[in-house]
Amino acid sequence: MEKFTTLTGVAAPMPLVNIDTDMIIPKQFLKTIQRTGLGKNLFDEMRYDDQGREIPDFVLNQPAYRKSEILVAGDNFGCGSSREHAPWALADFGIRTIISTSFADIFYNNCFKNGMLPIVLPQEQVDILMDDARKGENARISIDLESQTVTSADGQVFSFEIDPFKKHCLLNGLDDIGLTLEKVASIDAFEAQATQARPWV
Amino acid sequence: MTKTLYDKIWDAHVVHEDTDGTCLLYIDRHLVHEVTSPQAFEGLRMTGRKLRAPDKTIAVPDHNVPTTPDRENGIENEESRIQVEALDRNAREFGVHYYPVNDVRQGIVHIVGPEQGWTLPGMTVVCGDSHTATHGAFGALAHGIGTSEVEHVLATQTLIQKKSKNMKVEITGSLPPGVTAKDITLSVIGATGTAGGTGYVIEYCGQAIEELSIEGRMTVCNMAIEGGARAGLIAPDEKTFQYVQGRPHAPKGAQWDAAMAWWKTLKSDPDAHWDKVVTLKAEEIAPVVTWGTSPEDVLPITDSVPDPASFAGGKVEAARRALDYMGLTPGQKLTDIEIDTVFIGSCTNGRIEDLRAAAEILKGRKIKVKRAMVVPGSGLVRAQAEEEGLAQIFIDAGFEWRLAGCSMCLAMNPDQLSPGERCAATSNRNFEGRQGRGGRTHLMSPAMAAAAAITGRLTDIRDMMAETA
Numbered sequence: 029m030e031k032f033t034t035l036t037g038v039a040a041p042m043p044l045v046n047i048d049t050d051m052i053i054p055k056q057f058l059k060t061i062q063r064t065g066l067g068k069n070l071f072d073e074m075r076y077d078d079q080g081r082e083i084p085d086f087v088l089n090q091p092a093y094r095k096s097e098i099l100v101a102g103d104n105f106g107c108g109s110s111r112e113h114a115p116w117a118l119a120d121f122g123i124r125t126i127i128s129t130s131f132a133d134i135f136y137n138n139c140f141k142n143g144m145l146p147i148v149l150p151q152e153q154v155d156i157l158m159d160d161a162r163k164g165e166n167a168r169i170s171i172d173l174e175s176q177t178v179t180s181a182d183g184q185v186f187s188f189e190i191d192p193f194k195k196h197c198l199l200n201g202l203d204d205i206g207l208t209l210e211k212v213a214s215i216d217a218f219e220a221q222a223t224q225a226r227p228w229v
Numbered sequence: 230m231t232k233t234l235y236d237k238i239w240d241a242h243v244v245h246e247d248t249d250g251t252c253l254l255y256i257d258r259h260l261v262h263e264v265t266s267p268q269a270f271e272g273l274r275m276t277g278r279k280l281r282a283p284d285k286t287i288a289v290p291d292h293n294v295p296t297t298p299d300r301e302n303g304i305e306n307e308e309s310r311i312q313v314e315a316l317d318r319n320a321r322e323f324g325v326h327y328y329p330v331n332d333v334r335q336g337i338v339h340i341v342g343p344e345q346g347w348t349l350p351g352m353t354v355v356c357g358d359s360h361t362a363t364h365g366a367f368g369a370l371a372h373g374i375g376t377s378e379v380e381h382v383l384a385t386q387t388l389i390q391k392k393s394k395n396m397k398v399e400i401t402g403s404l405p406p407g408v409t410a411k412d413i414t415l416s417v418i419g420a421t422g423t424a425g426g427t428g429y430v431i432e433y434c435g436q437a438i439e440e441l442s443i444e445g446r447m448t449v450c451n452m453a454i455e456g457g458a459r460a461g462l463i464a465p466d467e468k469t470f471q472y473v474q475g476r477p478h479a480p481k482g483a484q485w486d487a488a489m490a491w492w493k494t495l496k497s498d499p500d501a502h503w504d505k506v507v508t509l510k511a512e513e514i515a516p517v518v519t520w521g522t523s524p525e526d527v528l529p530i531t532d533s534v535p536d537p538a539s540f541a542g543g544k545v546e547a548a549r550r551a552l553d554y555m556g557l558t559p560g561q562k563l564t565d566i567e568i569d570t571v572f573i574g575s576c577t578n579g580r581i582e583d584l585r586a587a588a589e590i591l592k593g594r595k596i597k598v599k600r601a602m603v604v605p606g607s608g609l610v611r612a613q614a615e616e617e618g619l620a621q622i623f624i625d626a627g628f629e630w631r632l633a634g635c636s637m638c639l640a641m642n643p644d645q646l647s648p649g650e651r652c653a654a655t656s657n658r659n660f661e662g663r664q665g666r667g668g669r670t671h672l673m674s675p676a677m678a679a680a681a682a683i684t685g686r687l688t689d690i691r692d693m694m695a696e697t698a
């Protein structure tokens with residue numbers, strides 16, 4: 029997995045609340061059997077019209093935001109389905125951090141499996157960063173995972189919380205499965221005991 | 230120490246706990262479908278890892294499969310076919326339990342699991358699908374996972390998890406006539422919002438929940454995810470045990486007795502600690518429909534389309550956008566909204582009782598909408614409905630009688646709405662484009678959807694019940 033340490037980049041503003049996984053990557057793109065290549069269909073129905081032409085108003089179609097690496101979004105980002113295609117599409121487009129007041133549980137977890145960092149901040153701080161994002165390339169936002177800080181364009185520093193285990197994996201690009209397989213003896217022991225206790229399972 | 234039901238199931242499955250509370254949780258059942266698994270199996274192959282417990286892994290194609298009778302000749306859409314073929318290959322190569330497209334037991338993964346007795350009280354159940362919460366109706370800890378986690382479970386039969394908080398949703402009293410499990414679950418989301426359950430596992434309880442059938446309880450737990458919760462749970466009781474007993478993969482003989490001894494302990498202690506409590510009175514729940522593009526946009530059918538200005542914060546803009554998308558105006562009576570299409574099915578409401586409830590309304594009547602379809606949740610549900618004469622009632626009323634699958638719940642197969650087409654649906658998501666680009670979805674119970682099919686507009690089922698009586 030790709031490491032995540034620091035990131036400074038253009039943030040795209042998406043103040044809409046409840047941006048769901050069907051918006052992020054509509055189901056017609058879930059038919060792939062690969063993880064890559066979904067970036068071009070990120071936010072497909074908001075980004076392109078019926079003829080497949082770009083809708084100029086949509087934020088990621090605007091010149092300033094075509095290379096965004098950060099999203100600043102409304103509450104409850106990523107709600108809906110468990111499709112990991114949502115973070116895959118964001119990552120494939122180049123977005124590695126989303127900042128919001130809240131995230132849907134499965135989406136939040138899925139991000140970490142893909143070297144992405146979702147950041148939860150209080151409303152007032154998200155508002156400040158949203159204003160930065162509206163300024164496009166002139167207002168870059170910086171993220172430092174080690175120190176758990178987000179720095180706004182004018183230098184205000186906000187701290188965020190993150191689970192220590194998730195942080196450790198992200199900083200070092202660690203693969204969960206590899207880590208778990210190191211505990212295979214515990215799994216064997218659990219299974220032996222569980223088979224005794226609940227043989228019908 | 231007192232414990233909730235969630236605490237008890239959790240504790241029985243912890244393989245390892247780190248000092249920071251990160252746990253390795255053992256998974257008893259892993260359900261797999263064609264959309265979220267190909268990359269996970271591919272991952273195993275690429276790393277040369279083995280599938281740890283094929284016997285605890287169950288695969289069934291459902292999201293992509295056509296529901297028209299010609300599907301036995303193969304799937305026309307190439308990408309869908311490739312995905313279903315990939316599942317076929319993976320299931321056989323890795324030796325998991327498998328219900329292929331043309332097996333009568335095939336169906337929506339969350340209907341097949343309980344039907345076959347794979348889902349049992351006290352288990353941990355996961356699937357690469359958010360509506361895995363459905364299995365919570367049996368007192369199983371069940372939730373959706375992403376594809377990386379699917380791979381993790383395939384390789385290790387465990388999941389890395391932190392414990393959620395405990396939330397109790399109590400529905401006191403008895404439901405009035407015409408009000409169903411679907412109305413309960415939508416009303417709870419209406420009350421708490423789509424993020425109200427974020428960070429929690431919900432236990433639903435109270436008289437109205439106890440009075441529900443197992444299938445009704447599945448409908449309630451199914452939509453826990455729409456309320457933001459990781460999982461929904463209901464304590465198992467006699468109804469649960471009766472439902473489970475005799476199913477193909479349920480325990481038998483001495484094992485059944487041993488299982489029952491444990492299952493009977495699976496309830497929250499009377500003085501257990503809850504981090505959040507929500508109480509609704511069943512008497513105050515009405516038949517509801519959604520008006521917007523989020524499941525929290527829910528109102529009693531007697532109400533009118535709300536004014537976006539009546540909301541606060543970011544919801545004002547979201548509501549404005551929703552009304553624009555849905556083609557509705559503030560103040561419009563919900564019962565004046567005309568419907569083009571009716572969809573009865575999905576893992577929320579595609580079981581036999583749902584079909585019975587709809588058929589009861591449709592009996593001897595004709596539909597007024599342009600098209601209506603029933604998609605049974607599994608081949609076995611379909612067979613039973615045919616045996617009970619329900620299929621004929623649907624067909625006589627003007628419904629299409631389909632084969633089992635997810636179908637128009639997410640429209641990955643050919644069953645889709647066209648732009649602007651308005652649908653009364655028994656599924657669980659009314660997101661923009663969910664049922665087809667530009668399609669407009671109103672969520673409701675099967676009886677309400679049947680009523681809308683008859684009148685051609687959103688309809689208060691209670692009016693129709695008065696007519697029938």
Ligand code: SF4
Binds near residue numbers: 337576639
């Ligand atoms: S019926 Fe709908 S919600 Fe249920 S599993 Fe299928 S697509 Fe998902």
